[in-house]
Amino acid sequence: EDQVTQSPEALRLQEGESSSLNCSYTVSGLRGLFWYRQDPGKGPEFLFTLYSAGEEKEKERLKATLTKKESFLHITAPKPEDSATYLCAVRANYGGATNKLIFGTGTLLAVQP
Amino acid sequence: ETGVTQTPRHLVMGMTNKKSLKCEQHLGHNAMYWYKQSAKKPLELMFVYNFKEQTENNSVPSRFSPECPNSSHLFLHLHTLQPEDSALYLCASSQDPGGWDTEAFFGQGTRLTVV
Numbered sequence: 627e628d629q630v631t632q633s634p635e636a637l638r639l640q641e642g643e644s645s646s647l648n649c650s651y652t653v654s655g656l657r658g659l660f661w662y663r664q665d666p667g668k669g670p671e672f673l674f675t676l677y678s679a680g681e682e683k684e685k686e687r688l689k690a691t692l693t694k695k696e697s698f699l700h701i702t703a704p705k706p707e708d709s710a711t712y713l714c715a716v717r718a719n720y721g722g723a724t725n726k727l728i729f730g731t732g733t734l735l736a737v738q739p
Numbered sequence: 740e741t742g743v744t745q746t747p748r749h750l751v752m753g754m755t756n757k758k759s760l761k762c763e764q765h766l767g768h769n770a771m772y773w774y775k776q777s778a779k780k781p782l783e784l785m786f787v788y789n790f791k792e793q794t795e796n797n798s799v800p801s802r803f804s805p806e807c808p809n810s811s812h813l814f815l816h817l818h819t820l821q822p823e824d825s826a827l828y829l830c831a832s833s834q835d836p837g838g839w840d841t842e843a844f845f846g847q848g849t850r851l852t853v854v
Contacts, residue, residue: 630781660842669743669829669845670782713782726795727772727843729782 628653628718632730639737642703647733649714650696657717659697660727661690664711673699673712704737711735742766745830745846753854754820760849762813762830770835771813772843773805776827788813789835820853827851 633648651659658677662670674683676692683690687708689700699712711732718728743764752758764771773785787795788807802824804816813830827850833843 658842662845667827667848667850669745669831669847672842672844675842715782726784726787727782731779731781 628716628728630714630716630728630730632712632714632733634733635731636734637736639701639704639735641705641737641739644700644702644704646701647699647712647735648696649699649730651714651716651728652695653716653718653728655718659692660715660717661688661697661699662713662715664713664732670713701735704735706737706739709735709737743830743832743844743846745828745849747849748847749850749852751852751854752817752820754822756820757816757818759817760815760828760830760851762815762846764811764813764830764832764844766832766834766844768832768834768844769810770833771807771810772831772833773813773815774829774831774845776829776848782829786815817851820851822853825851825853 630651639645658675660675661673663673664670674690679692679694681692687702691698711734713732715727715729746761769790771788775783775785784797785799786805791807802819806814827848829848830846831843834841
């Protein structure tokens with residue numbers, strides 16, 4: 627069964643303390659891995675798409691990497707405004723025209739000043 | 740307006756009421772989705788529409804009825820809901836080129852409370 631697991635469930639960092647969030651997946655025929663940021667009471671905001679092992683994407687203090695089994699979201703010198711829930715999702719090859727994103731439960735990040 | 744817009748943002752309804760959620764996308768995408776987000780659970784895909792045609796119904800109870808009149812608009816009609824249906828309902832859209840899939844963009848969601 628296709629599955630996405632994120633860890634840790636929650637992470638508390640001091641401002642400037644770098645860390646990484648993990649997203650491990652088991653899918654047949656990966657067609658893309660997506661990272662989103664979600665603030666309380668709002669919809670997920672798209673951050674990155676990764677398609678193949680070895681690929682990396684960067685945006686400000688965030689860097690996403692991908693292997694054949696997992697993805698990491700590295701946060702360098704975080705600031706309080708980086709506090710949010712970070713969601714990982716994958717698209718798998720189901721054939722036909724069906725599109726299906728499978729989400730993990732997310733990592734709740736809190737950055738303290 | 741840009742992006743994906745959902746209305747209303749908040750909705751409280753009784754178990755015997757009928758209401759509808761509306762979603763509109765201004766991105767020119769050809770696929771639209773309804774997701775349900777409950778506390779401590781992953782986002783659950785409910786329905787998928789490609790070019791106005793429903794291509795996915797993820798075993799959703801019939802008290803939820805989707806409607807997609809065109810590629811820019813998506814509705815979710817609600818009737819005789821249960822308290823456990825209280826959740827954040829998210830609409831999303833994407834462009835499906837038939838090859839490597841692109842990202843989905845989400846609306847701000849409708850916070851639904853069933854009393």
